[in-house]
Amino acid sequence: MDSYYDKVENIWGNGLDKPRSLFLSNISLLSIGGGHRDLMVWPCMTYTPHADINALSLAIPGVWTSMDHQCILWCKSLVKTIVRVLFDSAESDSDDSVHEWRKKVSSYHFDKRSNGKWFHSNLHPNSVKLKEPHIIEWNETYKVQRSIFLESGSTMPIAIHMPLLNKSFNYEMTAEAINIEYHDWVFSCKPDNHLKKYCLYGANWSSNSTISMSKYLKRRHVTIQLSKVLRLGHSNLVFKIKNTKKPTGLNIDLYKVGDRTNQLSWRFWYGIFDRKLLWEIDIFETIQYKTILHGWLDSMCLNCVYRVYMVPLKCLKKKHHAVSKFVIPWTQGVLHGLSSDDSIEPLRISMENLPSSNITVDPYLQFILDPMCKYRIELELSIMDTVGTIGLKYGLTFPSYIGIIILLVLSHQFTELANSVSDTNNDCSIYHNSLPSIFKTLKILIISNCFMTVIQYLWPDMNKPIGGIDWLGHPLKTMIFSSLLYNITNSFMYFGTLGLWIMMLFWGKAINELLIRFIMKAMKKNATVSDWILYGFGKLPIAVPIIAILMSYHTCGTVGLIISAFFYYFLLCTMVQDRIEELIYYPLMCVKEYFMGGQRPVLNLSLTTIHLHFSLFLLWLLICGCHLPCSIEWARNYHQSKYLDPDPSWISSVILNICAGILWQMDIPKRNVKFYRELSDVCISTSVILFVFGQTALFRIAPILTSVFVLITVNQCFCSWWIRFRSQNNDEVNDTNNVRSQQCN
Numbered sequence: 001m002d003s004y005y006d007k008v009e010n011i012w013g014n015g016l017d018k019p020r021s022l023f024l025s026n027i028s029l030l031s032i033g034g035g036h037r038d039l040m041v042w043p044c045m046t047y048t049p050h051a052d053i054n055a056l057s058l059a060i061p062g063v064w065t066s067m068d069h070q071c072i073l074w075c076k077s078l079v080k081t082i083v084r085v086l087f088d089s090a091e092s093d094s095d096d097s098v099h100e101w102r103k104k105v106s107s108y109h110f111d112k113r114s115n116g117k118w119f120h121s122n123l124h125p126n127s128v129k130l131k132e133p134h135i136i137e138w139n140e141t142y143k144v145q146r147s148i149f150l151e152s153g154s155t156m157p158i159a160i161h162m163p164l165l166n167k168s169f170n171y172e173m174t175a176e177a178i179n180i181e182y183h184d185w186v187f188s189c190k191p192d193n194h195l196k197k198y199c200l201y202g203a204n205w206s207s208n209s210t211i212s213m214s215k216y217l218k219r220r221h222v223t224i225q226l227s228k229v230l231r232l233g234h235s236n237l238v239f240k241i242k243n244t245k246k247p248t249g250l251n252i253d254l255y256k257v258g259d260r261t262n263q264l265s266w267r268f269w270y271g272i273f274d275r276k277l278l279w280e281i282d283i284f285e286t287i288q289y290k291t292i293l294h295g296w297l298d299s300m301c302l303n304c305v306y307r308v309y310m311v312p313l314k315c316l317k318k319k320h321h322a323v324s325k326f327v328i329p330w331t332q333g334v335l336h337g338l339s340s341d342d343s344i345e346p347l348r349i350s351m352e353n354l355p356s357s358n359i360t361v362d363p364y365l366q367f368i369l370d371p372m373c374k375y376r377i378e379l380e381l382s383i384m385d386t387v388g389t390i391g392l393k394y395g396l397t398f399p400s401y402i403g404i405i406i407l408l409v410l411s412h413q414f415t416e417l418a419n420s421v422s423d424t425n426n427d428c429s430i431y432h433n434s435l436p437s438i439f440k441t442l443k444i445l446i447i448s449n450c451f452m453t454v455i456q457y458l459w460p461d462m463n464k465p466i467g468g469i470d471w472l473g474h475p476l477k478t479m480i481f482s483s484l485l486y487n488i489t490n491s492f493m494y495f496g497t498l499g500l501w502i503m504m505l506f507w508g509k510a511i512n513e514l515l516i517r518f519i520m521k522a523m524k525k526n527a528t529v530s531d532w533i534l535y536g537f538g539k540l541p542i543a544v545p546i547i548a549i550l551m552s553y554h555t556c557g558t559v560g561l562i563i564s565a566f567f568y569y570f571l572l573c574t575m576v577q578d579r580i581e582e583l584i585y586y587p588l589m590c591v592k593e594y595f596m597g598g599q600r601p602v603l604n605l606s607l608t609t610i611h612l613h614f615s616l617f618l619l620w621l622l623i624c625g626c627h628l629p630c631s632i633e634w635a636r637n638y639h640q641s642k643y644l645d646p647d648p649s650w651i652s653s654v655i656l657n658i659c660a661g662i663l664w665q666m667d668i669p670k671r672n673v674k675f676y677r678e679l680s681d682v683c684i685s686t687s688v689i690l691f692v693f694g695q696t697a698l699f700r701i702a703p704i705l706t707s708v709f710v711l712i713t714v715n716q717c718f719c720s721w722w723i724r725f726r727s728q729n730n731d732e733v734n735d736t737n738n739v740r741s742q743q744c745n
Contacts, residue, residue, distance in 0.1 A: 012050040028052050028089075028102040030110070032078070035066030036305075036348070039392060044351075047331065052099075053106045059335050061113035061211050085109050088119040114209045115183040115220065122183045124207040130159065130187060130238055131200045138198060141252075145285040147371045148241075149178070149249035160239040160250065161198070169227040170257050173237060174288035176368060177209070177220040178249035182242045185209075186222055188234040202238055212323050212368065215340045217247065219321070221368050223288065251371050253287035261290045268301035275309070275378035279367070282374050284316065289377070291365040299351065303393055305385035307346035308365060308377065310339035315373040322375065325366040339375075348382075350389065394485060399626055399701050400694030401489035404687040406618050407708065408444070409434040411683035413612060417669050418676035428608035428669065431497050431615060441486065444684065448691035449478050455692065482691070497618070504569075504576045537567065538574060541664035545657035552657070555642060557649030558631035561624045564660055568617050571664065575610050612669050616712065619705055620660075623652060626702040648699065652706045659713040666716060673719045682711060 011021050012029075033046030035058040047054045058066040063077045072078065088105040096104070108119045116122045130136075140161045148160070177185055186209065187202030209222035229237070239250055262279070270276040278291050310322050324337035324347040337347025347365070369375055391398075412434040420427065428434075436444075453475050537544055544567045552560030627649035634644040686708050694701045 009050075026097070026099045028099060028106065030085075030106055031055070032057060032060075032072070032110075034068060034072045036350070036389070037066040037068045038072070040069040042393075052103045053110050054331060055110040056335075060110050062117075064213050064336055081109050084117055084119075091120060093120075113211050114207055115211065124184055124204050126204055127201050128184050128187060128204050129200065130189065130202045130240075131198050136240070144254040145287070145371065146252045147249070147285060148251075149247070150241075151247050153244040153246050153248055154241060156243050158241040160241070160252070162237045162239075162252065162254070164226060164229070164235050164237065164254075167226055167254070169230060171226040172223055172255060172257050172260075172288075173226060174221065174223045174253045174255075174368070175239060176251040176287060177222075177239075178251070179217040179244075179246055180220070180241055180248055180250065181244060182206075182240050185220075185240050186224070187238040187240075188224075188229045188232065189236050189238055190234045191236060199236060199238060203232055203234065210334075212325075213336045213338050214323075215321060215338065215342070216319070217249075219323075221323075251287050253285075253371070255286070255288070260286075260288055261292065263292045263294045266293050266295040266299055268299045268304055269381075271306060271379045271381035275380045277376070278308070278365070278379055279375070279377040281369065281377070282313075284374065285371040287369055287371055289367045289369065291367075291377075292362050293364060294362050296351075296363055301386075302351045303386060303389045305348060305350040305382045305389050307348055307380050307382050307385075308337055309344060309346050309380065310337070310367060310369070311344065311376045311378065312339060312370075313374040313376055315341075315370070317372045320370040320373045322367065322369045322373070324377075325368070326363065327366055328363045329361040346380075348385070350385075394481075396698055397485055397695045398489055399622060399698060400690050401486055402493060402622055403619075403690050403694065403701055403705055404444075404486070405435070405490055405493055406615060406622065407683045407687040407690065408436045408441070410615050410619075410708075410712075411680040411687075412436065413615060414676045414680035414683065417608075417673075418680065427606050428611045430607070430611050431618070432494065434611075434615075435490070435494075442483075444687060445479065445482055445486065445691070448688045449475055449482065451688065452478060452692045497614075500569075500614075504573045505580075538571070541567070541571065542661040545661035545664075548657045549654055552647075552650055552653040553643075556631055556634035556644040557647050557651070557653035558624065558627040558634070560653040560657060561620070561627060561649065562631070564657055565617075565620055565624050568613075568620060568660065572610065572613055572617060575613070579607065579610070608669060609667070616663070616709070619709060620656065623656065623702050623705050623709075626698055626705075627652060649702070652702050655706055656709060659709055662713055662717050668716045670716055670719070673715060675715055675719060679711065679715055683708065 012024065029048075029051045031046050031048050031051040031054045033041065033043050033054075033056045035043055035056045043056055046056070056066075057063050057072060057075070057078055060078065060081060062081060063075070065075075065077070067075050067078070085106055088109070089102045094101050094104075105119050108114070108122075114122060114124070136157045136159045138159045138161055140163070142163065142165075146160070146162075175186060184204055184206045186205045187199075188205060189199035189202035191199050205222060205224055208224065209220045212219045212221050224237075239252065241248060241250060264270075264278065279289050281289065308324055308326075310324055312320060312322070319341050320339075321341075322339040324339070326335040326337075326347055326349045335347060335349065338345040349365075367375075367377060409431055413428045416428050416434075545564060548560035548564045550560075551563060630644060630647060630649040634647075637644075686704060690701065690704055694704065
């Protein structure tokens with residue numbers, strides 16, 4: 001894989017010091033990611049230095065929504081944007097090269113769209129004629145904040161003229177154009193002497209504006225540093241409002257940068273227990289505020305997801321509108337949040353959207369507020385989003401931890417069975433009592449961590465981390481994250497298995513009826529015949545693995561595993577129901593035996609068989625889960641082919657069903673079988689192997705667990721047979737010796 005990407009980089013360059021190959025120099029490469037809803041490709045993985053444009057769908061103007069891996073293909077808003085890029089790229093009247101022209105067009109549509117839908121019709125000239133006598137109404141304002149809203153529009157164009165007076169270089173101006181149809185609407189100029197306060201021509205700053213999210217009416221924002229205006233020798237700002245019958249408005253805010261900017265020294269625990277206050281704005285007519293997230297990239301919690309809320313405290317009008325932006329300087333696109341009179345859509349920010357970069361500039365939050373409202377801006381850690389992000393990022397590791405827990409439980413149960421040879425009262429414990437102690441778990445994690453560190457150091461390509469698992473091979477990080485993931489998985493397994501036990505205790509008949517209905521539909525028989533068939537399967541369970549193997553051969557191996565898994569759970573429910581009935585009818589049996597035979601019947605309270613089968617059933621379920629993608633692929637292509645070829649799950653299905661056919665016909669566990677202690681050690685060793693190699697690849701887990709299932713079957717089947725064979729031989733030898741001794745006598 002590394003050599004493949006090296007070849008790609010040699011052809012496409014790396015965007016830094018390696019240029020593209022000559023035959024690719026005129027090819028435009030656009031990378032579009034779906035954002036946090038794309039569960040297959042992470043947002044940060046869609047960023048590549050080879051691309052001319054890197055964009056996330058939730059930051060593309062006019063789209064502004066995250067998409068999953070399939071929806072990104074047919075999302076109408078995104079498709080329209082791509083179509084406009086293609087059409088605009090084909091019509092070039094510029095002197096730029098084809099590649100540079102396409103890059104400008106793509107940047108306009110995917111990043112900095114300043115007005116309309118088409119790039120050609122929204123090219124902004126550098127200089128624009130402003131003074132048009134008897135056509136434009138000129139209004140002069142000396143207020144640093146001004147808001148104009150014309151509910152019925154204007155009968156003639158209006159020009160708002162703002163002298164900068166003695167404003168210094170550390171000032172900025174932010175303006176919001178509401179439904180202004182001029183694509184050139186903000187300018188700077190120096191008044192002509194003979195025109196006094198009016199300007200004949202002005203420098204056009206409209207290309208710096210960007211469209212923004214809006215619940216109603218079209219909106220554009222622009223922020224201009226006065227230092228750039230003053231360097232041009234200009235002393236005035238001019239805003240144009242077109243004559244229209246539609247509602248239109250303009251908000252202007254001139255401010256000192258230091259008064260509207262704060263720096264937040266980032267700590268990952270912000271917003272855990274209470275919302276972190278960023279701004280409390282208790283005055284009207286202000287528009288723009290900024291918060292620089294200093295140290296954001298050095299945060300310990302790379303997977304934490306935060307939400308930024310703009311809560312209106314008091315508004316002077318019914319309809320209000322505010323926008324929050326998350327600006328990442330080294331990427332294209334801006335993430336948006338929204339606050340209006342009928343809803344608050346928080347801005348979602350997280351490290352998952354940030355590709356790696358050598359740029360030291362911190363990302364920042366920008367707030368464009370409604371001047372008629374006072375706001376409280378707060379930051380909150382989203383627990384559910386964070387848990388979901390961690391689960392998505394480290395989801396590949398959870399099956400390995402589930403396997404480790406099940407193997408440790410089996411190890412404890414086999415140790416108890418080994419001790420039961422000398423102590424008949426020592427039975428196999430239930431799953432929840434067989435969970436390993438903290439000391440034992442810690443010891444296994446330390447040993448596994450040492451093995452993994454050595455392997456990563458000696459053979460780095462042998463067990464390379466994938467996806468978001470970037471901590472393998474670092475001893476301290478591996479220990480911390482593995483302990484955390486183990487505890488999370490252990491908690492999930494504890495309550496999950498508790499739910500399975502509750503279902504077996506109280507819903508055994510419901511599961512029985514469910515299987516009867518399945519047989520009725522599958523074989524098209526009535527309820528009575530289906531009940532007989534299910535009863536026959538219960539008496540001769542080896543028939544089910546045979547059917548499952550045939551299904552695996554003709555469809556998909558996972559289908560056979562799932563069929564046997566359902567039947568395995570049915571057997572467990574049957575065992576539990578039999579024990580419950582035995583307890584219920586025991587008093588009647590005592591009375592019956594007492595009056596008829598005078599003896600008290602023996603009540604067998606041992607649940608060893610159920611406990612061991614339950615652990616093996618969990619192992620079976622995990623193997624099914626590891627092969628679940630095979631069944632999904634088979635179902636997706638069922639109309640083209642009724643069987644999956646190649647089928648990675650077929651071998652596991654055949655082996656496990658053969659083992660199940662043997663175990664279901666036997667009464668396990670065998671009390672007089674040897675090698676239980678060795679089998680316990682094998683389970684512990686396998687858990688270490690699973691920890692080292694199972695976290696980086698899902699396909700390794702199923703073969704490892706299948707081999708454990710085979711060893712358990714061999715132990716229960718052939719060891720008992722071997723013991724009987726040895727005992728028979730010993731009896732024959734003893735008989736022979738007795739005969740010889742008698743003959744000698």
